[in-house]
Amino acid sequence: MHKKYFLPRLYGVDYLRTTMPEYREITIYDIARELAISPATVSRALNNHPAVKKATRKKIQDLARQLGYRSNTFASNLRKKNTHTIGVIVPRLSSYFMSTVIAGMEQVARAEGYNLIISQSSESMIKEADNVDTMFNSRVDGLLVSLSYETDTLAHFEPFFKKGIPLIFFDRIREHKQCMGIVIDNQKAAYDATKHLLDNGYRRIMHIGGNPISHVYAERVKGYKKALGDYKIPVDPKLVLTRNMSEQAGVDAAEHILKMKPRPDAVFSANDACAIYCMLTLKKAGLRIPEDIAFAGFNNDPMSKVVEPGLTTIDYPGYAMGEAAATQLINQLTGISVMQATNIIILRSELIIRGSSAKKKRKS
Amino acid sequence: MHKKYFLPRLYGVDYLRTTMPEYREITIYDIARELAISPATVSRALNNHPAVKKATRKKIQDLARQLGYRSNTFASNLRKKNTHTIGVIVPRLSSYFMSTVIAGMEQVARAEGYNLIISQSSESMIKEADNVDTMFNSRVDGLLVSLSYETDTLAHFEPFFKKGIPLIFFDRIREHKQCMGIVIDNQKAAYDATKHLLDNGYRRIMHIGGNPISHVYAERVKGYKKALGDYKIPVDPKLVLTRNMSEQAGVDAAEHILKMKPRPDAVFSANDACAIYCMLTLKKAGLRIPEDIAFAGFNNDPMSKVVEPGLTTIDYPGYAMGEAAATQLINQLTGISVMQATNIIILRSELIIRGSSAKKKRKS
DNA sequence: TTTGAAAATGCAACCGATTGCATAAAAAAT
DNA sequence: ATTTTTTATGCAATCGGTTGCATTTTCAAA
Numbered sequence: 001m002h003k004k005y006f007l008p009r010l011y012g013v014d015y016l017r018t019t020m021p022e023y024r025e026i027t028i029y030d031i032a033r034e035l036a037i038s039p040a041t042v043s044r045a046l047n048n049h050p051a052v053k054k055a056t057r058k059k060i061q062d063l064a065r066q067l068g069y070r071s072n073t074f075a076s077n078l079r080k081k082n083t084h085t086i087g088v089i090v091p092r093l094s095s096y097f098m099s100t101v102i103a104g105m106e107q108v109a110r111a112e113g114y115n116l117i118i119s120q121s122s123e124s125m126i127k128e129a130d131n132v133d134t135m136f137n138s139r140v141d142g143l144l145v146s147l148s149y150e151t152d153t154l155a156h157f158e159p160f161f162k163k164g165i166p167l168i169f170f171d172r173i174r175e176h177k178q179c180m181g182i183v184i185d186n187q188k189a190a191y192d193a194t195k196h197l198l199d200n201g202y203r204r205i206m207h208i209g210g211n212p213i214s215h216v217y218a219e220r221v222k223g224y225k226k227a228l229g230d231y232k233i234p235v236d237p238k239l240v241l242t243r244n245m246s247e248q249a250g251v252d253a254a255e256h257i258l259k260m261k262p263r264p265d266a267v268f269s270a271n272d273a274c275a276i277y278c279m280l281t282l283k284k285a286g287l288r289i290p291e292d293i294a295f296a297g298f299n300n301d302p303m304s305k306v307v308e309p310g311l312t313t314i315d316y317p318g319y320a321m322g323e324a325a326a327t328q329l330i331n332q333l334t335g336i337s338v339m340q341a342t343n344i345i346i347l348r349s350e351l352i353i354r355g356s357s358a359k360k361k362r363k364s
Numbered sequence: 365m366h367k368k369y370f371l372p373r374l375y376g377v378d379y380l381r382t383t384m385p386e387y388r389e390i391t392i393y394d395i396a397r398e399l400a401i402s403p404a405t406v407s408r409a410l411n412n413h414p415a416v417k418k419a420t421r422k423k424i425q426d427l428a429r430q431l432g433y434r435s436n437t438f439a440s441n442l443r444k445k446n447t448h449t450i451g452v453i454v455p456r457l458s459s460y461f462m463s464t465v466i467a468g469m470e471q472v473a474r475a476e477g478y479n480l481i482i483s484q485s486s487e488s489m490i491k492e493a494d495n496v497d498t499m500f501n502s503r504v505d506g507l508l509v510s511l512s513y514e515t516d517t518l519a520h521f522e523p524f525f526k527k528g529i530p531l532i533f534f535d536r537i538r539e540h541k542q543c544m545g546i547v548i549d550n551q552k553a554a555y556d557a558t559k560h561l562l563d564n565g566y567r568r569i570m571h572i573g574g575n576p577i578s579h580v581y582a583e584r585v586k587g588y589k590k591a592l593g594d595y596k597i598p599v600d601p602k603l604v605l606t607r608n609m610s611e612q613a614g615v616d617a618a619e620h621i622l623k624m625k626p627r628p629d630a631v632f633s634a635n636d637a638c639a640i641y642c643m644l645t646l647k648k649a650g651l652r653i654p655e656d657i658a659f660a661g662f663n664n665d666p667m668s669k670v671v672e673p674g675l676t677t678i679d680y681p682g683y684a685m686g687e688a689a690a691t692q693l694i695n696q697l698t699g700i701s702v703m704q705a706t707n708i709i710i711l712r713s714e715l716i717i718r719g720s721s722a723k724k725k726r727k728s
Numbered sequence: 729t730t731t732g733a734a735a736a737t738g739c740a741a742c743c744g745a746t747t748g749c750a751t752a753a754a755a756a757a758t
Numbered sequence: 759a760t761t762t763t764t765t766a767t768g769c770a771a772t773c774g775g776t777t778g779c780a781t782t783t784t785c786a787a788a
Contacts, residue, residue, distance in 0.1 A: 042775095043777085074774080076774080077438040078436070078743045078774085106484055118482055307670050393745095404745095408766095438743080442744085732786095737781080
């Protein structure tokens with residue numbers, strides 16, 4: 001649509017392409033000619049079709065190997081109408097968690113002969129919709145999506161639903177009858193983290209969470225509240241902050257905490273970055289961790305292991321999530337598994353206890 | 365090559381594909397029929413070919429839009445023999461730096477209408493070769509590569525060189541007459557970091573570096589040595605460690621340091637992870653940073669900002685590197701820039717000074 | 729040896745866009 | 759009004775596999 005033409009007089013001349021010393025690709029026709037058989041048989045042999053005699057098949061495959069034959073994906077896709085390509089849309093590529101997820105997907109996809117096309121929404125719904133569009137146009141066989149922060153509708157995925165192209169959400173999911181979701185049990189994880197703080201003697205626990213239109217954050221608040229409930233502690237709205245979970249948000253939260261009259265004695269943050277920056281800011285202000293205020297985060301980011309004290313957090317199985325998502329999608333594509341009615345896969349997460357939440361000393 | 369067949373009696377039945385409520389794609393033929401013109405003209409109009417009358421073109425494009433026409437990439441690629449796809453091979457996706465690089469590439473590629481296919485070599489040359497192969501078979505238009513730790517030959521890239529498919533190395537590069545490399549000036553950056561330590565009064569500076577068959581690490585040692593040279597300090601081989609730069613390597617290095625009789629008074633590590641784990645281990649052993657031993661790292665990993673004290677390091681422009689690599693490649697593909705003889709692009713990096721290298725107090 | 733079913737192979741029509749060349753239409757020159 | 763040039767369009771071949779159906783080959787049963 002937006003090609004440039006600066007052709008002087010002749011049309012068809014391909015000025016833009018560097019001409020190379022003609023390097024003809026081997027096609028099935030070459031093999032067919034060589035063996036004096038039909039291209040159809042060659043095609044079938046190369047695809048291990050059972051209707052080809054073993055001997056013929058071997059002869060063909062051997063020659064193919066010898067000649068360095070490479071199947072032309074385009075011809076094949078054109079005819080078969082599938083691409084062996086999986087689209088991945090994530091809010092942001094440059095995070096430890098996300099890159100781990102993608103590493104897992106890549107692993108599985110490659111092993112199964114699929115390619116990954118990756119794009120990022122930069123947490124913008126507009127961009128997300130744009131990416132979805134591109135993926136649709138690229139005719140991906142399936143889509144793996146972690147929703148942007150802003151996304152509050154799935155309308156832009158309609159083309160996929162309509163066409164029945166498999167779509168799987170992971171991590172930042174939204175429920176939809178036509179697609180599977182892969183998550184950890186955020187509620188339980190948050191519950192565990194909160195309960196751990198409670199068990200260790202903390203009572204005024206603040207929660208810093210993200211926008212609850214996101215499933216992930218909504219569940220985490222729930223878990224937090226549930227744990228408090230189990231301890232018969234009423235939820236104090238002043239102790240529940242909703243922020244964008246950035247580093248800056250952590251700093252801001254710290255400043256907010258410093259101004260509170262009865263300060264919380266612990267903070268459970270819905271991610272590590274926010275927890276860490278909050279913690280460090282408070283530390284700088286003279287508070288001791290965990291004596292004055294304990295901390296728990298979420299994600300097990302590499303950072304959480306190197307701050308002092310180490311941050312208690314939830315280990316979030318990124319690699320496994322990527323593997324699971326890709327595996328499920330490929331199973332759907334190959335018909336091994338068909339979509340069930342409600343289909344959410346929950347991965348095991350784990351509470352990692354570090355110094356930031358050590359048992360509270362007496363008092364309280 | 366490895367498809368499964370469990371067909372009972374009939375061959376051609378497509379058991380594997382979920383049948384959907386027939387959703388015919390619009391093709392140029394549909395448009396042509398509708399407007400009673402030839403498909404050739406439609407094709408040209410959609411590509412903004414100048415030989416189509418403005419009015420006709422508009423009519424065609426409008427109808428295309430209205431019908432929701434989507435160009436079939438496979439047909440197009442099959443005919444045109446190019447894919448608008450860029451292959452990316454990296455040692456490891458799950459690092460902050462690498463994901464940042466890829467974010468940069470993705471940005472540029474998408475804007476220019478290219479797709480990215482990404483794969484990881486897991487630092488293994490075998491896997492790298494395997495990935496190169498897959499990329500070749502996928503007929504990527506070009507390749508962006510950061511070499512694995514093990515890679516000591518470029519033989520597996522031969523098919524690309526032979527066929528004249530543009531190949532650009534970034535970060536972990538090796539020189540080759542046929543391809544461009546994009547790096548930071550590792551030597552200068554290392555020089556700057558070392559000089560900074562020297563300027564601040566440190567004299568027995570240890571260097572922890574990676575395998576010097578890698579350009580990156582070789583340059584960093586050079587910079588380190590050069591800075592010492594400028595200060596007329598002889599290089600003490602006992603102070604130059606070669607490790608695999610993992611977290612564990614940092615811990616090991618720390619244990620090594622603790623056993624040394626005249627201990628170094630500063631460490632310049634070729635990456636942050638190693639520096640940080642070394643630093644923390646020493647800290648645990650009772651050494652004070654930077655009073656007893658100062659530190660400088662390399663990469664400006666998010667971790668370096670949250671350890672205490674903050675780690676002095678080199679800011680490594682991942683995003684910019686990704687953008688640059690993708691831009692260069694696309695320019696080569698579109699013929700805007702042709703490969704020069706020797707072509708290395710050097711990106712600006714920056715020394716970030718934090719607490720781990722504060723000026724040495726008197727003495728020495 | 730004949731016959732019939734099963735197993736292999738071939739034929740030819742796709743898939744949808746691109747493009748060299750020929751031709752038709754429009755504009756300019758004579 | 760006629761010829762020449764320029765500009766638009768169409769024709770038809772091509773890209774390389776895939777696959778329904780027809781045809782041939784093989785091989786065991788009669």
